Structure formats: structure tokens, C-alpha cells
Amino acid sequence: MARHVIAAVDELPPGTRKFLEIDGRPIAVFNIKGEYFGLMNRCPHQGAALCEGPLIGLAQSRDPGEIEYTKLGEIIRCPWHGWEFDIRTGQSYCDPRRFRVKAYPAHVEPGASVVKGPYVAETIAVKVESDYVVVEL
Amino acid sequence: MNIQFRENSEAASPLTTKTAIADCDIHPARATRTELYPYLAKRWQHHLEVYGVHAYQGMMEGPPYPKAQPNASRRDAYPPEGGPQGSSLSFMQKQLLDPNNVQLGVLNPLNTGQGIRNHELSAALCSAINDWQIDKWTSKDKRLKASIVVGNEDGLSAAAEIRERAGDKNFVQVLLLSRNVEPLGQRRYWPIYQAAEEAGLPVGVHAFGFGGNPITPSGWPSYYIEEMVGHSQCQQSALASLVLEGVFERFPKLKMVMIEAGFGWAPSLAWRLDKVWQRLRSEVPHVKRPPSEYIREQVWWTTQPMEDPERREDLFDVINWIGWDRLLFATDYPHWDYDEPSRVLPAGVSEANRSAFYLGNAKQLYGIA
Numbered sequence: 368m369a370r371h372v373i374a375a376v377d378e379l380p381p382g383t384r385k386f387l388e389i390d391g392r393p394i395a396v397f398n399i400k401g402e403y404f405g406l407m408n409r410c411p412h413q414g415a416a417l418c419e420g421p422l423i424g425l426a427q428s429r430d431p432g433e434i435e436y437t438k439l440g441e442i443i444r445c446p447w448h449g450w451e452f453d454i455r456t457g458q459s460y461c462d463p464r465r466f467r468v469k470a471y472p473a474h475v476e477p478g479a480s481v482v483k484g485p486y487v488a489e490t491i492a493v494k495v496e497s498d499y500v501v502v503e504l
Numbered sequence: 505m506n507i508q509f510r511e512n513s514e515a516a517s518p519l520t521t522k523t524a525i526a527d528c529d530i531h532p533a534r535a536t537r538t539e540l541y542p543y544l545a546k547r548w549q550h551h552l553e554v555y556g557v558h559a560y561q562g563m564m565e566g567p568p569y570p571k572a573q574p575n576a577s578r579r580d581a582y583p584p585e586g587g588p589q590g591s592s593l594s595f596m597q598k599q600l601l602d603p604n605n606v607q608l609g610v611l612n613p614l615n616t617g618q619g620i621r622n623h624e625l626s627a628a629l630c631s632a633i634n635d636w637q638i639d640k641w642t643s644k645d646k647r648l649k650a651s652i653v654v655g656n657e658d659g660l661s662a663a664a665e666i667r668e669r670a671g672d673k674n675f676v677q678v679l680l681l682s683r684n685v686e687p688l689g690q691r692r693y694w695p696i697y698q699a700a701e702e703a704g705l706p707v708g709v710h711a712f713g714f715g716g717n718p719i720t721p722s723g724w725p726s727y728y729i730e731e732m733v734g735h736s737q738c739q740q741s742a743l744a745s746l747v748l749e750g751v752f753e754r755f756p757k758l759k760m761v762m763i764e765a766g767f768g769w770a771p772s773l774a775w776r777l778d779k780v781w782q783r784l785r786s787e788v789p790h791v792k793r794p795p796s797e798y799i800r801e802q803v804w805w806t807t808q809p810m811e812d813p814e815r816r817e818d819l820f821d822v823i824n825w826i827g828w829d830r831l832l833f834a835t836d837y838p839h840w841d842y843d844e845p846s847r848v849l850p851a852g853v854s855e856a857n858r859s860a861f862y863l864g865n866a867k868q869l870y871g872i873a
Contacts, residue, residue, distance in 0.1 A: 412847075413842075413843070413844040413847040414844055414846070414847060415578075415580070415844075416580060419579065419580055420579060421579070446573070446578055446579035446580045447578050447579075447580075447840060447842055447844075448840065448841060448842075449572050449573065449840065
């Protein structure tokens with residue numbers, strides 16, 4: 368599994384996302400409250416650029432009239448048809464049995480370990496004293 | 505808003521088909537509120553500024569959007585130069601027409617001036633929309649063809665608009681909406697059908713409209729999702745009315761296109777109509793043949809929204825009843841329930857049927873060489 372350095376931590380503050388292509392695959396990496404998540408930027412339903420949608424919460428109801436709104440900012444909603452996926456797992460809330468978006472592990476590595484490799488860091492100028500967001504693919 | 509776009513977000517999905525297609529339901533939008541003014545007499549510009557429009561339907565304070573997505577549209581369809589989704593020809597070319605190899609695109613403008621109580625204003629706005637469709641769209645891209653929008657509640661002025669545009673190759677159909685003041689088969693609408701038949705133009709009936717009646721036969725619903733499924737109920741009533749009032753009998757060369765209301769319900773509606781017609785025929789003796797015959801001979805169907813049953817065989821059963829020669833592919837661009845051409849048809853369709861579905865039927869119906 369190759370590890371790709373995709374941004375310095377400063378470039379991806381909480382609430383933002385970065386779009387990139389790795390090995391021909393469209394990927395987006397999100398910073399959700401300091402945690403990093405990578406997702407395939409293609410909706411498994413009809414192929415829209417899924418990760419361009421808004422980040423919303425999850426509306427659930429045990430009984431009519433009772434609505435729970437949780438996971439705020441952790442659900443991505445497709446810009447075309449509004450299908451909802453959990454950023455943490457890629458799970459669909461519309462049709463979890465058939466549809467799941469590919470999720471990629473993303474985390475932070477210190478510059479010193481990034482310099483040692485094994486990483487692919489073609490576009491990022493790596494400095495030992497910085498931290499970097501790394502995606503595994 | 506926490507929306508962020510890729511720099512090249514206008515790029516189409518990499519999975520688009522390269523086969524030439526027709527898109528029979530595209531919604532062009534006005535970039536600004538006053539974009540129609542150059543096509544409107546000063547008298548009507550003044551009227552709009554002073555009095556606005558007076559619709560049949562209440563609860564029109566503010567736009568009835570967003571519904572599901574801003575302007576009920578794809579979030580990636582905002583033109584880079586600004587303005588609402590669907591308001592830029594160059595962006596439409598880049599996002600829809602070029603990457604999907606659209607050979608024929610039929611424009612169906614909404615919020616045009618149909619369903620307005622002041623019939624003179626309605627006619628003036630519709631005529632302005634028609635001029636605007638030529639100026640802004642069809643004269644600038646030959647793949648695009650316009651629908652003649654008419655002031656639907658006044659059959660006579662609507663017929664006059666159709667006759668004025670007849671023979672103009674910029675136009676390929678007459679556009680009505682499904683929700684009118686009365687069911688579409690009634691006499692007040694007949695001049696529209698007569699003029700369309702004379703002009704050799706199909707009449708498209710697009711879901712929506714603000715005729716003042718609830719979308720469901722049982723009243724105003726609570727949720728948008730009920731409105732979404734209500735469109736097919738509405739279209740069923742419109743089609744039953746067209747058959748039972750004798751429109752198809754009276755205008756045998758008339759062709760109707762049911763736009764954006766699904767088609768899975770077509771067989772069951774026809775079966776129900778045939779069954780009760782056998783028992784109640786003497787009430788409507790002007791309906792001389794089983795209702796299903798008129799429907800199968802004179803009705804075409806656009807595909808967005810396409811039914812998506814779990815078993816593809818169920819979909820094929822429905823289409824086999826309707827006829828593979830009766831379906832017209834549509835994306836509904838730029839609206840949020842857009843259908844991606846490469847993803848809508850399941851495997852197992854013959855090459856001849858696929859090609860009719862995506863292009864051939866539309867070219868034939870709309871008379872495009």
C-alpha cells in the first residue's frame with residue numbers, strides 16, 4: 368500500500384477539503400475537526416463528483432415526530448441526487464446494502480518520518496519540521 | 505455554506521458515454537430577473553414592476569425552491585461567470601452537451617409566464633421567452649431546439665403563438681405543464697391541440713405548473729418527497745383527461761410527450777382505463793376505441809425520472825408494453841434529479857433498442873435529420 372503525502376497540515380485546516388488525483392483515481396481528503404479522511408470523489412450511484420457536495424449531519428428518527436440530528440459535518444451529500452455517505456466509513460445511508468464509497472485511510476505524519484519514506488510526495492515540498500497529511504492507497 | 509469545488513469542477517464524469525444522444529428535457533434559465541425585458545413591450549415591463557405577476561396558486565411568496573438542492577439543481581452546475589444553474593450557454597456546452605455528445609437538446613423553460621391569471625401578460629411573457637430561446641440558445645448552438653411556450657389558460661392566444669412560430673426550425677414542440685386550472689383534456693385547451701396538430705408539432709406536457717390545485721388528489725402534502733411522486737399522479741390525471749375528453753379522437757395526428765413524470769405507471773393506467781371503458785363506454789361514446797390504443801399510438805415518454813426497480817426485468821416488462829420506440833432519453837439538466845446518460849440503462853438491451861432510446865426516437869419524433 369503506497370503512502371502519499373498530499374498536503375502540509377497548515378494547508379488543510381478543519382472544515383476544509385482537498386481534491387487530488389492519485390494513480391488516476393479522483394480522491395478528496397477532508398479535515399473534520401482535526402481528523403483526516405480520504406474518500407473516492409465519485410458517487411457510486413451515477414458517478415457525480417461526490418466530494419463537492421455539502422457536509423451535513425445525519426437526520427434519524429425512531430418515531431414520527433422525533434428527529435435526531437447527529438454526526439454534524441461528517442456526512443457528505445452528493446451534489447446531484449443528494450445521496451448521503453458517512454465520511455468516516457464511506458457507508459451509504461440511502462442504500463447501505465448495495466452502495467458504499469471507497470474510503471482511504473488518512474492521517475498525519477511528522478516531516479522527519481515523511482522524509483524517510485516510503486512516500487510519494489511529488490507536489491509537496493517537504494520540510495522535516497512540518498507535519499503532513501498522508502493518504503494510503 | 506461549506507461547499508468547496510475542485511478547480512475543474514465543470515469537467516464531466518469520466519464515465520460519460522460517447523455515443524451520440526438526444527437530451528429531451530433541458531432547462532435553460534434566465535441569468536437575471538430582467539433578462540426578458542428586451543423582448544417585452546414597455547407596457548408589460550411597467551406592469552411587472554408595478555403589479556408583478558398574479559398566479560393561480562397561493563403560497564408563491566418567494567420561489568418554491570430550493571427543493572433538495574439550491575434552485576432544485578445540481579450543485580456543480582453554477583456557471584463560473586455567476587448566475588443560476590442553466591443560465592449560461594457556454595457552461596451548458598462544456599458540462600452537458602460536449603462531454604455527453606448531445607446531438608439534439610430540447611429546451612423546456614420553466615417559470616415562464618404560464619399559469620398567470622392575467623392572460624395578456626401570460627401571453628406576452630411566453631412570447632418573450634420564445635424570442636429569448638432563439639436569441640440566447642438555439643441560434644447560438646444548432647444542437648439546441650426550443651419548445652414553444654404558450655399562455656396555456658387562454659387557448660386562443662396560445663394557438664395564435666403556435667401559428668406564429670409554426671415552420672420556424674428553432675422550435676420542435678409546444679410546451680404545456682401538467683398542473684393547470686383544469687384537467688388538460690378540457691375544451692378550453694383544444695385550440696392548442698388543433699394548432700399543434702396543424703403545425704405538425706408534438707405537445708410536451710412537463711410535470712409542474714401552478715394551476716392552483718394541490719398536487720395530490722387528497723390535498724396539500726407535507727413533504728417535498730410527496731410532491732416528487734405526486735407528479736406522476738398529476739400526469740395520470742392529465743392523460744386520462746386527454747383520452748376521455750376525446751382529444752386524441754378529435755386530433756388523430758396529435759402527438760403528446762409526457763415529460764418528467766415517469767412511465768412505469770403507463771401500463772396500469774391504460775389497463776384500468778380499458779377495463780372501466782368496457783363497462784362505461786356509453787358515457788363517453790366519443791371515445792371510440794379502447795383508451796390504451798390512443799395512448800400507445802399518440803403518446804411518447806421522456807426517461808428522467810426513470811423507474812429503477814430491483815429487478816431489471818421488471819423495467820423491461822414496462823418498456824416492452826410502452827414500446828422501445830416510444831421512450832425519449834432526457835437528463836433534466838441542470839436539475840438535481842439529473843440522469844447520467846451512461847448510467848441509466850441496465851445491461852441487456854439490444855443495440856437497436858439502445859440506439860432508439862438514446863437518439864433515434866427523438867430524431868424521428870422531432871423531425872431532426
